[in-house]
Amino acid sequence: MDLVQIEELIRVMRKHRVGEIEFEDAEIKLAVRFHPAGVALAPVVSAAPVAAGSAGPAAVAAPSGAVVKSPMVGTFYRAAKPGSPPFASVGDRVSVGQPLCIIEAMKLMNELESDVAGVIEEILVDNGQPVQFGQALFRVRPA
Amino acid sequence: MDLVQIEELIRVMRKHRVGEIEFEDAEIKLAVRFHPAGVALAPVVSAAPVAAGSAGPAAVAAPSGAVVKSPMVGTFYRAAKPGSPPFASVGDRVSVGQPLCIIEAMKLMNELESDVAGVIEEILVDNGQPVQFGQALFRVRPA
């Protein structure tokens, strides 16, 4: 544990208004205590990283959409076969279980069904492009 | 962890108004406490590292004595030759420039003179013992 991590710990303590932490593992033993006066913390306004608290700290960076990822390695196709219309395009409303694309793997065509309902905001992979496991394919705004 | 890092840690504590940290790993054990007077911390405004002085918390571990170190590598002798009385013993009052011991190096006897005035509190090396560059030889309470 280095200084950066200790400071991060202190930040977490402040955020949650923890007065005291003791920590011990195979490598280190660490104790951090704010003074029990408690008040000491109240008037802090300036500098510090947070200040956040009062209003609603949980309003953290809400990701604007859900992402559908590839569950396998293979080649991404937007349509069932060349010339067919694509399963889904930007702006389309999709429901759970609706086919979004095909991933070809080991010469098998695997239909990928949506696991969210919403509107397709962005298609992140071009037709015919190889995809890895876990690669983001579609961004969907949940509805 | 060196002085720079300790100061950095103190800065982090001040920034976040942490009262006390104890830290221990395989190499070091460290405890830093601001005095619980509490008030000591309250008026801190400037963010700057110090301001400390006023109240009294900075009365940090004042080392109780000066240390005379070896300026060379060699063998430490308390007396000019075997059988002679030692140059200095615990409790003796010494002045600047007064010989404290001999360091034998390359068959030359080098008299080591005190660079502080005060009372010898402790002799840290036994007669005839080898000493490295920078090794602490005497602890002197400055007078």
Place this chain on the structure above:
Amino acid sequence: MSKPPFQKMLIANRGEIALRVIRACRELGIRTVAVYSEADRSALHVRFADEAVCVGPPQARDSYLHIPNVISAADITGADAVHPGYGFLAENIAFAKAVAAHGMTFIGPSPELLGTFGDKLSAKDAARAAGVPLLLGSGGAVADVEEACQIAAVVGYPVLLKAAFGGGGKGMRVAEDEASLRRVFSITTAEAEAAFSDGAVFIERFLPSPRHIEIQVAGDRFGGAIHLGERDCSLQRRHQKIIEEAPAANLAPALRDAIRSAAVQLVKSTGYTTVGTCEFLVQGDEFFFLEVNPRIQVEHTVTEQVTGVDLVQLQIRLAAGDPLPMRQDEVVVRGHSIEVRVNAEDPWTFRPSPGRITGYHAPGGPGVRIDAAVHEQAVVQPYYDSLVAKLIVTAPDRERAIARLRWAMDEFVVEGIATTLPLQRLLVADPCFAAVDFHTRTIDQWLAGREP
């Protein structure tokens, strides 16, 4: 430089062996594709390959062992060959077949040979057919104590009585003579019945202090077969090798030659077309076939050091159809090499010790080779095997190799996780190591004696 044997190699593995294959490919002019699980995103084999494909979540069965994803990774990157390393899919027949079905070359044996050597019985049949000595035994369960005595009379005492469904040293008993066999037979069957709900027992000749000697072999498509000397891998902890060396010390020349010849004979008789290892147990002046591993082994390094032959490059070239590049008499064993496997394990309990490496310094200098895939701040994952690094030292003779190994081990620093190094330092410092006074049970006995 001669034409690369392949254009692009997918390496279906991770850790030090993936790095080893990448290095061989770079020297051969072959481009490389790494595969990795989500836990290995920042692993060195991903960093040093030309391309990398994520093939699944951390669990090996869903990534490194997931055949469709690994094959697809080769497909989408246009690889024309697949190297399986060791472990994972290296001896998986379905995988080898899938690689071939997708028009790529599997760097290893044919599926048929994998079948022959993957099954203990057919492997023994092949050895028997090649005239290689086998350890005598009942082969299967014995019907009753009378059959046991008949077999034991043929096999010769002492014999080992083994519960058919036992394992890990449980349900085994040694009988010194017929009287003792009759005495322990009923106990062993009763115990087997109680412990494994099946009283079936095998009988086998008991070797009290065997050495594990293995021969590195190679064969080509033109009927050529050679050996590259032997390795002594007797220092094992519950059948896990932890120190290996080449050549084997204090092995009578006639015995050494007989084992080497047996291995080549076996390879020749099976139409073997890759590199591999024939493993034997040696007791006194006898040796017995154990198994054939038709793949690159962890300890191939010590053979490389003393023969000067790059076994991974040889394996790749043989898979491409090249003939063996040397005759038997051109293989010269020179000097002595010892490998220490640094595993992320508690040195006394051998419990895995995954975690972040907070401090790392590998030794260097003359005669020191390090095959590793870690560095300071690297995380040893809990999902895979615990091999962290291989320390290989080479010197003109065994005595100097041991002297070198001692300082090299002392200089090897791994902080943040436990490793087997403290145990190995003690072993190498023990007079029995210098005296070659050890066998496959030495470490287990030594640890048992240490416990109280």
Place this chain on the structure above:
Amino acid sequence: MSKPPFQKMLIANRGEIALRVIRACRELGIRTVAVYSEADRSALHVRFADEAVCVGPPQARDSYLHIPNVISAADITGADAVHPGYGFLAENIAFAKAVAAHGMTFIGPSPELLGTFGDKLSAKDAARAAGVPLLLGSGGAVADVEEACQIAAVVGYPVLLKAAFGGGGKGMRVAEDEASLRRVFSITTAEAEAAFSDGAVFIERFLPSPRHIEIQVAGDRFGGAIHLGERDCSLQRRHQKIIEEAPAANLAPALRDAIRSAAVQLVKSTGYTTVGTCEFLVQGDEFFFLEVNPRIQVEHTVTEQVTGVDLVQLQIRLAAGDPLPMRQDEVVVRGHSIEVRVNAEDPWTFRPSPGRITGYHAPGGPGVRIDAAVHEQAVVQPYYDSLVAKLIVTAPDRERAIARLRWAMDEFVVEGIATTLPLQRLLVADPCFAAVDFHTRTIDQWLAGREP
């Protein structure tokens, strides 16, 4: 193991060479004492030696170069031998004498031999006496243009006109023939007068594209002297070697033999009793004596790799009075080895780049040797030379050594400080390297051409 030649060795150095000597001592059974400055408290040579003594503050002149403190460190620890490494006190006659005066053995030549080879003129005298070819020149300043022309006629054109007090390539001019010499003579003397307040100029035969070839030699107290083959160290940046190899490639066998013989002849004629290097310049089919370095050199590693001889152990044994352990015909050069010096310097300006190493990964695997004394989080001190690590690759031939070197350099990661690796990667990838189309000025010319 044979009796250790010494009981305890003080190593009057730091960095990788201190570690190198510690390793050699451990194999010989000699205990080790490290010395260190206050800046090196946590250095690896301090950690891996049996004892360590602080000899002064960071500045080298007050610690590693401070003879009384270094000698006293040997005294108080009871060392019976002192190894100076290279640099620092390795060629300091006063130090060698002090070591002897304190009853210890200096691992190196006698003070007399240090004197012979420490002085350029006496070294040339020794070479001349041994019949070793020297580069012709005026020897001292020439009086006037007429004398210059007379000397040039003997030396042969082109000649180099050099300001006696110049340096770093300043104040030098090449004359192709007598007319051009007459033309540039007055300019050069005038420039020298203006720049260095002294118009004295030397004249010397000019070699347009010499290679730096050096012979590793060793001699014993019984008149024995052998060479261990040559190294090519032509790739230099302002006389600083940055890539070295053994053996030298594309060197005509007759020329190679002549240089080797000249080196052995020189060593024999001076009663040389340690290891060392005779350096030569080679132009076409001629070679010329440069100097003798009577110490272990940074690039000794490549010779160790191809001969299998541990030069540091040999050096220690020779200092102990042992005879040479092999005859000339037992020295066999096998394979090819290349060393890359990884310096903490800006790769283009060569400005030192000390600081903390925040990320470190040295390559491993077959044929890779790393001699270094750093690790992640180590601090490269600004007080000492900038060598961080030596990467040495060895392979059966030069082509394969280069292939190996390429991946090894790509795998070498040093973060937090600048290193020379980016430059060396380009050099090794350049076709001129594979074609052995380089000389001592290649890098400087290449960098100059690159600048605009």
